Amino acid sequence: MDPDEARSRLLDTAERLFYERGVQAVGMDELRTASGVSLKRLYQCFPSKSDLVEGYLRRRDERWRTALARHVAQHGTTPRDRLLAVFDWLHAWCDDPGFRGCAFINAFGELGATSDAVAGAARDHKRALQEYVTGLARELPVDDPVALGGQLLLLIDGAITTAAISGDPAAARQARVAAETLITAATG
Structure with missing residues (x-):
């Protein structure tokens, strides 16, 4: 998965989960799993949860x-x-x-x-x-x-x-x- 697609999938997933449940209720591992983006690619796109x-x-x-x-x-x-x-x-x-x-x-x-x-x-x-x-x-x-x-x-x-x-x-x-x-x- 290229970086642009990974970034888009992560942002789509973050928007859905953060808006539904709140930022603190959603962990990075859950975001990774729900988005289908590897942990390595997630941290390449967003080095921290704050960045995401x-x-x-x-x-x-x-x-x-x-x-x-x-x-x-x-x-x-x-x-x-x-x-x-x-x-x-x-x-x-x-x-x-x-x-x-x-x-x-x-x-x-x-x-x-x-x-x-x-x-x-x-x-x-x-x-x-x-x-x-x-x-x-x-x-x-x-x-x-x-x-x-x-x-x-x-x-x-x-x-x-x-x-x-x-x-x-x-x-x-x-x-x-x-x-x-x-x-x-x-x-x-």
């Missing part, structure tokens, strides 16, 4: 934000619609049977205090998401799109966390209503 966790989070960030942006572009015809489409996408994602909350918040909660790589990946994801949402807010006639973007990010993270803990994706719909109120007040 960071790789998983970085790839998940890219995929997650790409899926969100694609949905927003397809379903938002106006600046307001694009911002609200974020919450519609969240609802669909939170309603997925495999939904386990925010992978970045989960990983940060497990390892953020002891792993600079995990903390950095989580912070980078949240920063990129805030920049994306703020960019959408900049399309509106608002005085402070940065403030609005920050407020909407809090609603996004709150909806994801609430949906994960409660098992009810309706949190995203409730966040959408709150977002509409914030947008109306900011564009008032």
